[in-house]
Amino acid sequence: MPLSSILATVDLGSNSFRVQICAVENGQLRVIDSLKEMVRFAGGLDENKNITTDAQERALECLSRFGQRLQGLQTEQVRVVATNTFRVAKNIQDFLPKAEAALGFPIQIIAGREEARLIYLGVKHTQPPTTQNMLVVDIGGGSTEFVIGSDLQPDIMESLPLGCVSYSTRFFPDGKITAERFEQAVASARIEIQRISQDLKQHGWDFAIGSSGSARSIRDVIDAYKLSKHDLDVASMRMIAKKVINAGSTRKAKLLGMKSDRIEVFAGGLAVMVAVFEELNLDAMSVTDAALRDGVFFDMMGRDLERDLRDETVELFQSLYHVDVAQANRVKQIAKQCFAGLSQSLPNSQLQIWNEYLDWAASLHEVGMSIAHSGYHKHSAYILDHADMFGFSRQEQHLLAVLVLSHRGDIKKLVDVVTDEQWWPAVFAMRLAALFCRSRKDLIFPDNTSLYYDAASKTCVLQISAQWLQDNPLIAGSLAQEVLQWHHIQSELKIEAITP
Template identity: 25%
Template sequence: MTPERNAPSITKTTAKSGAQRVAVMDLGTNTFHLLITEGTVDNLNILIHEHVGVKLGEGGINKGYIHADAYKRGIDTMVAFQNEIERYNAAEVRAIATSALRNASNGQDFVNEVQQLTGIQIETINGDREAELIYQGIKAAGCLNNGLSLIMDIGGGSVEFILGDYKQIVWKQSFEIGAARLMDKFHKIDPIPNKAIYELNRYLENNLDDLFSAVDGKQIDTLIGSSGSYETFAELTEMNKGHAFDLNTIKNYSFNTQELVNITDWLVSSSHQERKTHDGIDAIRVDMIVVASLITRFVMDKLDIKQVAMSTYSLKEGVLAEMLNPGL
């Protein structure tokens, strides 16, 4: 199985002469991202944004190792990324690894092999640091205000929750309940059965006590979903209304709550084939979007959240913010 690449996931623009170029890689459990930019965080000139469905957690996510096929897909993708970095002459390069690599017994072997083959030094960060970088990305997108928001980043291996406003983080925590992990546990039949949905919700109820304690007594203005599945939710919403929608031109998006409920209802009840053949669903999200929908709906219902937004910025833009604003 080769890594999944989709033409819409690659964005290229013309470079500006003399501008400093930087490259950021977000090496997630499901997707590897490469972002090469120049300019400032507020005025980025994106030279290339590529995401590849490596599915690093496939076959081993809940067993604590990276399966041989997934390992090879990851290595091949990193070699391809290095070729792009060299082609664009990026002056500074950072590669950030999250849940799959930090928890896998052969994660360090992967990190070492990448360095040997490409010279790229991967930084494997913990969940707390991951949440902090996600917050910086959301902040750079202009999603935060004076009110308290709950940021949710649904990855393949982990889910990060961050409470904060535009000034500061109030609370943050990473939970090892990512979409790949939950899909492996609960989404074994498609469409997902009602019994599996019940068991998944019960699992979330039993594993998110720290989140419930953190928000207790607090007024949450908005739930902000960080890129990924939330981009798919937004694209499907606009397609249903017959609107053209280009994620490359926006930083954030506000949902109509009922429209979001309708979209997630459809995704949960859909078959694999229905999702696979839908123009609004990226190939790398066809499987995990069901569990991501269920996590989102659980949090909305449990915390009685009525206002939901999406940020196209996430961890990689948080890393960019640090690179381009060293005093951050």
């Protein structure tokens, strides 16, 4: 089969790391390979929420093996998502470059609600068509996602910090399970769920589905003992809990249907699931084999075969924040023209990606005006950094925020914000585009205009008609001020006025 028809996802969960490789045939996915390792990454969080050296080494060894399997695939064929432990670990920024180097692909740390959306997307695509509301509950290693919806775009998405690894570590650290410890775990999870239970109940659902390893492992045990006609119900789960408590540990209970790799985290996941049922007054729940990685695949196929969800999100934000679309399009056009001259030092493989970032940043650079005109670029950056932007990873949102923050104001603020030298051409393109479009009128550069950027010296040379500058005094004055701004960061903007 052609290599171009291959897609791969890597799911870096708090309990296990997984890679799945699929062939796309006539719009359908066919799994051709998968790897899974129980890294127990959440178990490597110390009391200060730092990932321990041992946990980092386990993860890097696993990622190196995954990277070898993914060799030959291009960046656009592989999507890597990291979840709760990557979100909460305080030293994750020190670990992330090592992880990306070991794997050979960029890692996207996705927000809890984005994780919820992707899980729902995977479940929705694998369910029979229905217009009924579906509640999806996914108990992961470090977080649990709750989603309600009937269409491809869900109505409610929530993520809570409770998972099978974190709860097993917290309430059963030595593996011993008593009735008191188990009820403490259930009560703690119920308190967390109470934060969202009212909203979930008010919206309502017609049926519930559980995904992830915890739901599947509980289902398998219930089925092995033939405890219920349902995949999951609270009476059956309480019976299993009693078996484990009477034995003193999950390992000693020797539960039928239990896979060996779930033993250490089973009790934590069971306590969370019991809490879900009791807090939400659930009677029964079916279990699906669909998971986060399936949602990531369908999301990738949506980007390749239909429309990029990120484009839809940008349009939604333009409408939500009453963006002047005509002005956004002007800035977008000029930013791309400027970037064409400024990006000569970037590798060709990066050009398309950066043009997409510029497109989105220019489209959204004025969203902050809905808050206030004064300092609107700061408001815009804050919105893009912190809002739920479906389809975007946290890193992508932060990059857009930096580009938007950079388009006006004191350039010195960017010294500590721009963390990668490859960002500067796009930053300068945004600044120049906003400057040229300040009059909010369509703009055409004279034919002999050229722009060049030398990355080594951080020097930009703009050659432009002297007569055109004379005819556009606002732009000419702004360029003179911009020259001074660049000096503040040991860079240089040279304006060479061309005469016939």
